[in-house]
Amino acid sequence: EDQVTQSPEALRLQEGESSSLNCSYTVSGLRGLFWYRQDPGKGPEFLFTLYSAGEEKEKERLKATLTKKESFLHITAPKPEDSATYLCAVQGVMNRDDKIIFGKGTRLHILP
Amino acid sequence: DTEVTQTPKHLVMGMTNKKSLKCEQHMGHRAMYWYKQKAKKPPELMFVYSYEKLSINESVPSRFSPECPNSSLLNLHLHALQPEDSALYLCASSQGLAGNEQYFGPGTRLTVT
Numbered sequence: 001e002d003q004v005t006q007s008p009e010a011l012r013l014q015e016g017e018s019s020s021l022n023c024s025y026t027v028s029g030l031r032g033l034f035w036y037r038q039d040p041g042k043g044p045e046f047l048f049t050l051y052s053a054g055e056e057k058e059k060e061r062l063k064a065t066l067t068k069k070e071s072f073l074h075i076t077a078p079k080p081e082d083s084a085t086y087l088c089a090v091q092g093v094m095n096r097d098d099k100i101i102f103g104k105g106t107r108l109h110i111l112p
Numbered sequence: 113d114t115e116v117t118q119t120p121k122h123l124v125m126g127m128t129n130k131k132s133l134k135c136e137q138h139m140g141h142r143a144m145y146w147y148k149q150k151a152k153k154p155p156e157l158m159f160v161y162s163y164e165k166l167s168i169n170e171s172v173p174s175r176f177s178p179e180c181p182n183s184s185l186l187n188l189h190l191h192a193l194q195p196e197d198s199a200l201y202l203c204a205s206s207q208g209l210a211g212n213e214q215y216f217g218p219g220t221r222l223t224v225t
Contacts, residue, residue, distance in 0.1 A: 041221065043218050099157060102155060
């Protein structure tokens with residue numbers, strides 16, 4: 001069965017303090033790994049799709065990387081506006097009906 | 113443009129009421145989704161439509177009834193809901209089902225009294 005585990009559950013950083021969020025996954029053939037940002041009471045905002053090990057994508061202060069077992073979301077010199085819950089999701093080749101499986105998320109709080 | 117719109121933003125309904133949630137996208141996406149999200153939990157899939165046909169029903173109670181009138185619109189009809197159905201209801205769309213990112217709407221905050 002496909003599984004996604006995100007760590008840590010919550011993370012508090014000072015403004016400017018770089019860090020990484022982890023998404024470990026077990027899937028029988030990866031079709032895609034997705035990162036989303038979600039602010040309280042709002043819908044998830046799409047950030048990145050990664051398809052194969054070694055792939056990297058960047059957007060402003062965020063960089064997502066992928067290995068065969070995990071993905072990292074690196075946050076460089078974060079600002080308070082980067083505070084949000086970051087969700088990782090995977091879609092496996094053997095997933096029934098191509099469902100995506102979400103992790104429980106990492107709640108990130110950037111202190112000014 | 114990667115916008116998915118949802119109406120209403122907030123809805124309060126009694127357990128005997130009938131209401132509908134609406135979702136619209138103009139990205140030409142052929143897959144549309146309904147999710148339910150409780151506080152501090154990830155979105156939970158309810159229904160998937162692919163090319164306007166119901167593809168997945170995740171064993172959702174019949175008090176929730178989805179409808180896809182055309183490729184741009186998705187409705188969720190609600191009746192005889194329970195207080196535990198109170199949640200954020202999210203609509204999403206994607207180009208197709210396989211390997212495509214989903215774009216989410218802002219959600220409808222539903223409260224059942």
